[in-house]
Amino acid sequence: MMKRAIYTLMLLILAYSYVFAQNWNHEVMIQSDFERGDLDDWGPRGDAGAAESVAVVRTQAHSGSGSLYISEREKTWHGPIHLLTDNAVAGDVFRISSWVYREEGPENAAIVFSVERSFKDENAAHAYANVKTFQIARGEWTRIEAEYTVGADPTQKNIWIYFELPYKSDDMIEESDKMSFYLDDVECLKLDPESRPKAQTDIPNLYDNWISYFDVGVSVTPTDVDFTSQTAQLLMKHFTALVSDNAQKMDSLQPNEGEYNWSMADKIVEFGALTGMRQRWHTLVWHQQNPGWLFQDPNNANRQASKTVMEQRLESYISTVMDRYSFDVESWDVVNEVLNESGGLRTGAQGSPWYDIMGAEYIDKAFRYARAADSSAQLVINDYNLVSNPQKRQGMYNLVKGLLDRGVPVDAIGMQMHISLYDPPVSEVRETIELFGSLGVKVLVTELDISIHRNDSEGMIEVTDAILQKQADLYRDLFDLFKEQADKGVVDMVMIWGATDAGSWKNDFPVKGRGDAPLLFDERLQAKPAFYALVE
Numbered sequence: 001m002m003k004r005a006i007y008t009l010m011l012l013i014l015a016y017s018y019v020f021a022q023n024w025n026h027e028v029m030i031q032s033d034f035e036r037g038d039l040d041d042w043g044p045r046g047d048a049g050a051a052e053s054v055a056v057v058r059t060q061a062h063s064g065s066g067s068l069y070i071s072e073r074e075k076t077w078h079g080p081i082h083l084l085t086d087n088a089v090a091g092d093v094f095r096i097s098s099w100v101y102r103e104e105g106p107e108n109a110a111i112v113f114s115v116e117r118s119f120k121d122e123n124a125a126h127a128y129a130n131v132k133t134f135q136i137a138r139g140e141w142t143r144i145e146a147e148y149t150v151g152a153d154p155t156q157k158n159i160w161i162y163f164e165l166p167y168k169s170d171d172m173i174e175e176s177d178k179m180s181f182y183l184d185d186v187e188c189l190k191l192d193p194e195s196r197p198k199a200q201t202d203i204p205n206l207y208d209n210w211i212s213y214f215d216v217g218v219s220v221t222p223t224d225v226d227f228t229s230q231t232a233q234l235l236m237k238h239f240t241a242l243v244s245d246n247a248q249k250m251d252s253l254q255p256n257e258g259e260y261n262w263s264m265a266d267k268i269v270e271f272g273a274l275t276g277m278r279q280r281w282h283t284l285v286w287h288q289q290n291p292g293w294l295f296q297d298p299n300n301a302n303r304q305a306s307k308t309v310m311e312q313r314l315e316s317y318i319s320t321v322m323d324r325y326s327f328d329v330e331s332w333d334v335v336n337e338v339l340n341e342s343g344g345l346r347t348g349a350q351g352s353p354w355y356d357i358m359g360a361e362y363i364d365k366a367f368r369y370a371r372a373a374d375s376s377a378q379l380v381i382n383d384y385n386l387v388s389n390p391q392k393r394q395g396m397y398n399l400v401k402g403l404l405d406r407g408v409p410v411d412a413i414g415m416q417m418h419i420s421l422y423d424p425p426v427s428e429v430r431e432t433i434e435l436f437g438s439l440g441v442k443v444l445v446t447e448l449d450i451s452i453h454r455n456d457s458e459g460m461i462e463v464t465d466a467i468l469q470k471q472a473d474l475y476r477d478l479f480d481l482f483k484e485q486a487d488k489g490v491v492d493m494v495m496i497w498g499a500t501d502a503g504s505w506k507n508d509f510p511v512k513g514r515g516d517a518p519l520l521f522d523e524r525l526q527a528k529p530a531f532y533a534l535v536e
């Protein structure tokens with residue numbers, strides 16, 4: 001009897017380890033516990049003359065007795081750095097984990113995990129990217145983990161990993177940005193390719209359910225559309241429309257006046273064209289993510305450009321971009337976020353240099369230039385909080401009515417719809433769509449995501465089944481409404497702002513590093529209840 005029990009137990013253990021053991025051959029790249037007292041090749045990012053210090057200390061430790069102490073920091077970007085590889089291979093995925101501790105700074109503060117890359121051309125400027133931001137409470141060892149995928153750039157060479165604080169320019173730095181912190185038990189693995197998350201192939205295609213009513217689209221990054229990536233497989237399986245999240249904003253596109261950097265925008269448009277997706281452009285005119293020179297006087301960078309100069313820049317930008325992409329892109333965000341929260345136009349004091357310099361006219365002009373560049377394009381005015389803020393909703397109605405009355409060519413109103421599980425109610429979404437539709441324009445949902453957070457002050461929360469189910473119900477109710485409104489000829493495209501939770505901007509907005517789970521696929525590319533709710 002006893003023997004039998006032991007056998008059964010052994011069998012169970014065997015079966016268990018067979019099923020659950022992760023037999024991946026991950027390669028250990030960095031493993032630093034700081035017990036031996038040496039830096040293990042960690043060093044400071046600051047220049048040689050900087051005070052910044054990176055040292056092994058025995059006053060704090062997550063395990064054992066030693067940790068790495070980063071102190072005397074003077075810039076947000078000061079912090080510990082370590083070479084990861086001198087031979088970047090496209091598609092390699094690194095998983096970095098570490099324990100972080102701090103005694104200084106405010107109760108909650110963010111620490112950013114970033115990578116630096118050099119290029120085979122030694123003269124090429126290094127590239128820097130923030131991979132993930134973490135909230136670190138004061139006085140508690142906190143574990144952080146992030147993954148970094150090497151992009152498909154054959155010109156890159158070295159990759160370093162480092163930790164820093166969210167970037168601020170030197171004149172904006174505060175005392176808390178200089179806080180010291182500790183790292184311990186840092187590990188960096190190169191993941192076995194077999195272990196990487198795969199897009200599911202045995203689930204329905206999302207678009208099948210909706211294509212006869214409207215296109216379901218998605219915003220993408222240039223890495224998402226690497227044809228060999230799993231994200232690209234997911235995009236091609238489920239979506240029939242495409243928009244870029246950042247690569248088609250003016251700071252990416254025209255870093256210096258008249259000098260265009262097309263490569264990233266091209267990559268996305270080519271992917272869309274090759275996969276037969278409908279394409280939207282985001283965004284021609286906005287008050288954010290602009291290059292530094294845009295509003296400067298051409299002869300004196302300290303002065304604002306004149307109205308004449310801005311008109312000329314506006315026209316030349318719109319015609320240059322539209323000439324290049326009109327063949328592939330059919331729907332254009334001509335202006336983005338021109339309203340303030342009271343429903344009036346965003347003024348200079350409210351952050352819009354466009355308005356400051358050109359007055360309300362910049363909107364009329366932008367639409368007229370766009371129409372001149374492409375007579376058949378769908379021209380869109382795009383904004384947020386149009387449902388949750390009735391004043392802004394009415395403001396949009398009045399603005400578009402005025403534009404149409406003046407003969408300005410506006411074809412559609414874009415509702416961003418960055419909403420949450422708790423607000424706004426679906427009935428208000430319906431009222432908004434009907435109000436806008438009554439103007440005779442199309443209504444697009446341009447940037448849908450559903451945050452799991454209640455408000456801006458809530459901290460990190462656990463993503464429970466109940467939350468995911470509530471999210472699924474809301475996605476379904478919204479899509480049913482979009483279908484109803486598509487039947488009436490009003491709604492035309494519904495774009496979701498991001499493919500997977502891993503890449504969502506909501507992880508860092510409105511609270512850096514808080515995390516979120518607003519989309520249809522989780523951070524491992526797996527379909528969430530919200531997805532299933534839309535394919536049933």
Ligand code: XIL
Binds near residue numbers: 245246336384447505
């Ligand atoms: C966001 C991007 O998703 C982020 O990656 C970026 O850091 C900031 O901009 N409304 C818009 C979009 O019109 O352009 C914004 O996109 C999200 C809010």
